[in-house]
Amino acid sequence: MGRSPDGWAAWIMGGLMIAALYGAFVYAPRERVMGDVQRIFYVHLPLAWVGFVAFGHSAWAAVQYLRTGRRGWDAASAAAAEIGVLFATLVIVTGSLWARPVWNTWWTWDPQLVTYLILWFIYAGYLMLRAAAGDDERQRRIAAVFAIVGFADVPLVWLSARYLRALSPVIFTSRSIGLAPQMAWALGVGLVAWTLVYAVIVQLRTRLGVMEGDVAALAEGRSRPA
Amino acid sequence: MRVAAALIWKDVLAELRTRELVTSMSLVAFLALTVQGLAVGGAPAPPVTAAVLWITVVFAATLGLARTQALEHERDAFAGVLLAPVGRGTLFLAKAAANLLLTLLVMAVVVLAETVLVDPALGRRIAVVALPLVLGGAGFAASGTLLGAMASATRLREVLLPILLVPVSLPAIVVSLSGVTAALEGASFGAVLGPVRFLIAFDVIVVVLGVWLFEYVVDE
Numbered sequence: 001m002g003r004s005p006d007g008w009a010a011w012i013m014g015g016l017m018i019a020a021l022y023g024a025f026v027y028a029p030r031e032r033v034m035g036d037v038q039r040i041f042y043v044h045l046p047l048a049w050v051g052f053v054a055f056g057h058s059a060w061a062a063v064q065y066l067r068t069g070r071r072g073w074d075a076a077s078a079a080a081a082e083i084g085v086l087f088a089t090l091v092i093v094t095g096s097l098w099a100r101p102v103w104n105t106w107w108t109w110d111p112q113l114v115t116y117l118i119l120w121f122i123y124a125g126y127l128m129l130r131a132a133a134g135d136d137e138r139q140r141r142i143a144a145v146f147a148i149v150g151f152a153d154v155p156l157v158w159l160s161a162r163y164l165r166a167l168s169p170v171i172f173t174s175r176s177i178g179l180a181p182q183m184a185w186a187l188g189v190g191l192v193a194w195t196l197v198y199a200v201i202v203q204l205r206t207r208l209g210v211m212e213g214d215v216a217a218l219a220e221g222r223s224r225p226a
Numbered sequence: 227m228r229v230a231a232a233l234i235w236k237d238v239l240a241e242l243r244t245r246e247l248v249t250s251m252s253l254v255a256f257l258a259l260t261v262q263g264l265a266v267g268g269a270p271a272p273p274v275t276a277a278v279l280w281i282t283v284v285f286a287a288t289l290g291l292a293r294t295q296a297l298e299h300e301r302d303a304f305a306g307v308l309l310a311p312v313g314r315g316t317l318f319l320a321k322a323a324a325n326l327l328l329t330l331l332v333m334a335v336v337v338l339a340e341t342v343l344v345d346p347a348l349g350r351r352i353a354v355v356a357l358p359l360v361l362g363g364a365g366f367a368a369s370g371t372l373l374g375a376m377a378s379a380t381r382l383r384e385v386l387l388p389i390l391l392v393p394v395s396l397p398a399i400v401v402s403l404s405g406v407t408a409a410l411e412g413a414s415f416g417a418v419l420g421p422v423r424f425l426i427a428f429d430v431i432v433v434v435l436g437v438w439l440f441e442y443v444v445d446e
Contacts, residue, residue: 066442121393128389132380138445142376145439146390149372152435153394156428160397163404163421 009200016193020046023186031183037101042186044094046194047087048116052154054084054198055119058126059151062144074140075209077147078130079202085123087198091116111161118157122150229312233320238327240297247290247328252335255286259336263343272410275345276403279336283363284399286332288391291325291370292377292384299378304444314441322371322436329367333359347410354409358418361425362402365432369395372436375443398428 024042031038061077064070095113096106107113129143179187241247262278270278298304310317337359341349348355370391377386392399405421 118393118396121389125386125390125393128382128386129376129380132382132386139380141442142379145442146373146376148439149369149394149435152431153397156397156431157393157400160400160424160428163401163424 006200006203009196013193013196013200016189016196020186020190020193023189028183028186029180034102037098040094040098042190043194044091044098045187046190047091047094049191050194050198051084051087051091051116051119053195054080054087054202055123055147055151055154057202058084059147062147065144066141066148071213072206072210074144075213076202076206077144079205079209081123081126081130081147083198083202083205085120085127088116088120088123092120109161109164111158111164114161114164115154115158119154122146122153126150229310230316230320230323233307233310233312233317234324234327237294237321237324241328247293248331250293251286251290251328251332254289255282255332255336256339258282258285259339259343266344270345272347272407273403275340275348275410276406278344279340279348279359279406280362280399280403282336282340283329283333284366284388284392286336287329287363287366287370288388290328290332291367291374291391292387294325294328295374295378295387296384308444314444315437317444318371318436318440319433321375322368322433325371325374326364326367329363329370330360333363351409351412354413354415354418355406357415358402358405358409358421358425361422361429362398362405365398365402365425365429366391366395368429368432368436369398372432372440372443375440379443398425398432401425401428 020042024039028039028042030036058077058080061073061080065073065077095116099108100106126143126146129139129146132139259278259282262281266274266278298307307317312320337348337352337355341352370387373390373394374384374387377390378384380386401421401424405418405425408418408421
């Protein structure tokens with residue numbers, strides 16, 4: 001695992017991010033109804049996409065860890081969750097910042113928002129599990145199980161949230177956004193750029209996690225009697 | 227099958243002898259209902275009644291599930307259970323069944339107390355309310371069984387259980403709320419079929435996940 005692939009990836013990522021920012025703030029036309037505040041969408045949607053991808057990554061790595069027992073998978077699962085929760089937090093924050101001027105409220109209980117909130121809680125639960133777990137093999141497995149359960153749960157939350165409409169009298173129609181071609185381009189570049197940001201950071205964090213495990217194993221080895 | 231029945235009977239017997247779980251959960255439920263009844267006042271709207279019902283059940287049932295987990299760890303009793311000649315999947319089903327009985331008991335107490343203290347309509351419509359309520363409770367109990375075993379193996383123990391359980395069981399709670407509210411508004415059995423179907427699917431998914439994953443949680 002040499003340094004040069006990381007270097008290339010980081011440079012490409014940087015270039016794409018600049019392109020994405022240009023696309024969001026300059027290239028994309030001003031939205032007719034919402035005005036310039038709509039530009040937060042070019043960040044909000046890619047963040048939401050990465051938030052889901054990160055959790056899927058964590059759950060997939062968890063399955064592989066339970067299957068093979070190799071520590072690398074466990075490190076990947078933990079790294080994906082750590083970074084995913086950051087993206088998920090930003091999604092909720094940017095969403096609220098967007099909602100306030102447009103809908104005159106910080107929050108609504110519609111399916112997308114509820115699903116994302118629960119995703120955030122599941123991330124938080126997973127991280128608390130890992131924090132309380134320590135370095136025990138069984139407790140790492142337990143965290144992996146929770147990642148899988150959580151991943152199965154998110155689509156169920158999405159489906160169940162539709163029943164909320166029957167409860168709440170406030171109806172928000174789905175945010176259908178007709179995209180002009182320039183907007184679609186800006187969004188596309190943003191999606192690729194942010195996904196690459198995630199890929200670069202999660203790879204670094206995973207490698208760090210594996211090294212942390214190695215250090216812990218070495219420390220144990222030294223303290224064991226000869 | 228007989229071993230599974232014996233495992234369920236063990237939990238029931240332990241509870242029958244002390245009655246500590248049922249007593250404490252019922253008292254907690256009463257107290258929670260008192261606070262909510264004071265806040266809500268008389269003649270609440272159906273969504274409010276449903277909300278009070280489920281909030282109280284989540285509160286009391288989480289305490290009960292946490293307690294049953296703690297009981298397993300007292301004097302390492304669970305090691306004995308693991309020696310039973312059954313697959314881990316069957317073990318999960320037995321524990322989930324025992325937890326379901328506990329949850330249903332709590333629900334009965336809450337429904338009774340809430341009918342008296344908060345909203346008589348709950349008792350009048352109980353026939354239609356029961357189905358989404360019980361199915362939601364089943365999903366809650368099943369996920370609580372798997373997650374309870376997970377939480378109790380960590381340093382934080384049962385404190386972690388509500389943090390894990392509420393997000394995971396939220397689909398069951400939300401849809402059950404929807405069904406109970408509809409029932410309180412006068413819906414017939416046919417009208418609550420949508421929520422009921424969803425709840426059955428959720429329960430099946432959770433049970434399958436539990437049967438599959440329980441061994442990774444309990445085995446050393």
